[in-house]
Amino acid sequence: MNAFFQELGHAVLQRWKRENFSLAGFPEIARSALDERPPAEHVDLAAFMREFLLNDEQPFQTLSGFGQPELVAYTHPRFYIQLLFWLDGTTDIHQHEFSGAFHVMAGSSIHAHYEFENAQPVTPHLRVGDVKMKRIELLETGRTVPIISGPRCIHSLFHLDTPSVTVVVRTQNDPGTGPQFNYLPPRIAMDPVFADELTMRRKQLLDVLEQIEDPSYPELAQEMIAELDFERGFYILQHCMAHLQNLDEWQPALEAFETKHGALASGVAATLEEGARRDAIKEMRGSIAEPEHRFFLALLMNVSARADLLDLVSQRFPEEPPVETILRWAEELGTETDYGIAILDAAFPESLEIAPEDQPDIFMAALRHFMEGGKKAPAALRSLPVPQVQHLRAVFAASSLRVLVV
Ligand SMILES: [Fe+2]
Numbered sequence: 372m373n374a375f376f377q378e379l380g381h382a383v384l385q386r387w388k389r390e391n392f393s394l395a396g397f398p399e400i401a402r403s404a405l406d407e408r409p410p411a412e413h414v415d416l417a418a419f420m421r422e423f424l425l426n427d428e429q430p431f432q433t434l435s436g437f438g439q440p441e442l443v444a445y446t447h448p449r450f451y452i453q454l455l456f457w458l459d460g461t462t463d464i465h466q467h468e469f470s471g472a473f474h475v476m477a478g479s480s481i482h483a484h485y486e487f488e489n490a491q492p493v494t495p496h497l498r499v500g501d502v503k504m505k506r507i508e509l510l511e512t513g514r515t516v517p518i519i520s521g522p523r524c525i526h527s528l529f530h531l532d533t534p535s536v537t538v539v540v541r542t543q544n545d546p547g548t549g550p551q552f553n554y555l556p557p558r559i560a561m562d563p564v565f566a567d568e569l570t571m572r573r574k575q576l577l578d579v580l581e582q583i584e585d586p587s588y589p590e591l592a593q594e595m596i597a598e599l600d601f602e603r604g605f606y607i608l609q610h611c612m613a614h615l616q617n618l619d620e621w622q623p624a625l626e627a628f629e630t631k632h633g634a635l636a637s638g639v640a641a642t643l644e645e646g647a648r649r650d651a652i653k654e655m656r657g658s659i660a661e662p663e664h665r666f667f668l669a670l671l672m673n674v675s676a677r678a679d680l681l682d683l684v685s686q687r688f689p690e691e692p693p694v695e696t697i698l699r700w701a702e703e704l705g706t707e708t709d710y711g712i713a714i715l716d717a718a719f720p721e722s723l724e725i726a727p728e729d730q731p732d733i734f735m736a737a738l739r740h741f742m743e744g745g746k747k748a749p750a751a752l753r754s755l756p757v758p759q760v761q762h763l764r765a766v767f768a769a770s771s772l773r774v775l776v777v
Pocket residue numbers: 465467526
């Protein structure tokens with residue numbers, strides 16, 4: 372067992388015992404213990420890993436799928452200390468059924484805080500309300516953040532370095548603060564642990580129909596959505612979205628849901644679109660290794676206002692104006708295809724009929740123009756008619772780069 376974490380666990384136990392194991396007192400105890408002897412300064416990660424691999428005397432490990440992986444470094448019946456490794460990790464927006472504090476031991480992360488306003492339970496496992504981002508910050512190595520159980524602490528993390536390692540000092544479980552909702556902005560809270568077996572099997576059966584290209588798929592999906600209750604209808608709609616969009620049958624299915632559920636369905640379409648946008652960025656992250664580019668993707672995924680995004684870029688890269696940094700990344704991420712150039716998933720529109728060799732200058736000039744809030748157009752754009760410039764803006768607005776141009 373690692374001596375540093377044994378001592379840390381011992382210190383937390385003594386302090387918490389003095390406070391009669393008060394749940395309300397635990398986050399501050401955990402935070403102060405981590406800040407007094409920060410693991411980022413006192414633990415040699417390579418030595419920790421070697422000790423974990425070679426010394427058989429280790430605390431009881433869990434079967435948790437959280438972290439890549441999770442290692443338990445200290446355990447007590449009331450709390451434990453875990454190390455979470457993250458290789459390409461991003462967390463969902465979530466709350467906790469436990470409390471304590473986490474500490475960035477290696478690497479750094481983008482950390483976003485949310486609130487869930489106007490919460491309205493639909494079932495014990497699903498709520499509607501307004502998911503609002505309140506704050507976004509860069510968490511560098513050595514930072515410690517308290518965790519409070521329940522809806523007062525809703526957050527998401529996007530880990531920037533590989534590996535990122537966080538140390539969590541946490542209670543086993545805070546009774547009455549579950550379920551551990553995940554939040555799908557802008558509208559839905561769902562219990563990720565809840566399993567509705569019939570819905571799961573129905574989704575699998577729909578996948579069979581999709582695989583065999585059964586022509587009855589869109590009609591069946593639409594009939595289900597028109598009949599099902601809100602919770603199950605939402606999951607079926609979510610599951611069928613991509614395939615129905617490919618078949619150009621999405622709109623009737625969405626309308627069937629909206630007709631069935633009226634005001635309760637408001638914001639559901641936006642929630643599903645936002646989920647698809649986040650999934651697309653997560654997927655790109657799998658093929659992009661350059662840390663600056665991963666940082667850029669993290670921002671595109673999590674930040675909803677251009678000013679916040681520029682601010683975070685300045686914090687991390689203060690040497691040049693943030694617009695210049697972003698344009699450099701956009702250029703580095705540019706790819707050439709048979710049809711023209713693309714920046715991430717924003718492809719230069721073929722319909723503009725501009726020669727491939729002229730596209731990069733025009734595309735970059737357009738991006739600069741939109742990012743700077745549409746001030747005087749740069750030279751490369753001046754020869755384009757206004758509708759073509761508007762078309763370029765629409766291309767960016769429909770892509771992962773959306774936040775930069777709206
Ligand atoms: Fe968390």
